[in-house]
Amino acid sequence: MPRFALKIEYDGRPFAGWQAQADQPSVQGAIESALARLDPGFAAGARIAAAGRTDAGVHATAQVAHADLARDWDPFRLAEALNFHLKPAPVSVLIAARVPDDFHARFSATERRYLFRLQARRAPATHDRGLVWQVLNPLDAEAMRKAAAHLVGLHDFTTFRSSICQSASPVKTLDEIAIEETAIPHGREYRFHLRARSFLHNQVRSIVGTLERVGAGSWPPDRVADALAARNRAACGPVCPPHGLYLCGVGYPQDPFGA
Known part of the structure; x- marks a missing residue:
């Protein structure tokens, strides 16, 4: 499965934080919901991993996450498609990139x-x-x-x-x-x-x-x-x-x- 890195910007005010939660809105949940509309792997409940799990109300101008997708997307088209499906949430994918399988948004960060x-x-x-x-x-x-x-x-x-x-x-x-x-x-x-x-x-x-x-x-x-x-x-x-x-x-x- 090809791995993609995402650079993400968001306004944290509407969210209970980055991390997905069953009963509250989260940034992770919003992105995974958008991915589920695009990729069969996420429709089956796959998860993304992020460099940092920001708290409720905290914002980001350059959060980084990675996702393993079933489809080998063109990175530009992936970012465009995600931004379309993220509306109207105040979350934006600034850029997507194909990365090696051993890249990890959290554990590779220095x-x-x-x-x-x-x-x-x-x-x-x-x-x-x-x-x-x-x-x-x-x-x-x-x-x-x-x-x-x-x-x-x-x-x-x-x-x-x-x-x-x-x-x-x-x-x-x-x-x-x-x-x-x-x-x-x-x-x-x-x-x-x-x-x-x-x-x-x-x-x-x-x-x-x-x-x-x-x-x-x-x-x-x-x-x-x-x-x-x-x-x-x-x-x-x-x-x-x-x-x-x-x-x-x-x-x-x-x-x-x-x-």
Whole structure:
């Protein structure tokens, strides 16, 4: 059966997350339903695998999944057909590619990149409602950068891990945290870019929620180092909401899409 990689973009608001669930809408379920209209293998209940299982309300600009199909599709026509059958769900297949049989969207990945968007302004968001986390007052970006530096590298991230995380170990290497600050009408937007081979459940949202406390002046930057060293979930700052989070890239030893 030929294997295809799919690069997928979605708005997470209508979904209970990526993973298929029997009684709730999911991104995986929407794509598998579209595939079932195109391929006899999926009509028989086949599944796709993804690089990351995003939570309810989390978005993606470059999720990667793979599917084994009975038909040897032209990749362009496969993407076009899927997008036709995905309507009106806010899910889009940006590109499809034929990949080797040993390619695996999850296990072949060497890094994952996330973006978190946080806006600070008094007026409620309109065009970005549900796509950003909004706070009322400006944040100190330089203080957040100083705090974030404590988290880069190999650490035990128990403090920044969900209590229901299923990862075998809390030890992860966080390769990068970059924080951009830009002006928006009557406010500021802060973009947090995080890069690692893999992440723990709620790790990004726990980190950004904690850094926001530093930016707001409630925590000194060094308190983040103390929280990390505590290896205790109780030492974490608040977990920020999911709707500002985007899976924005997945790295592989060789780009399956040839870009």
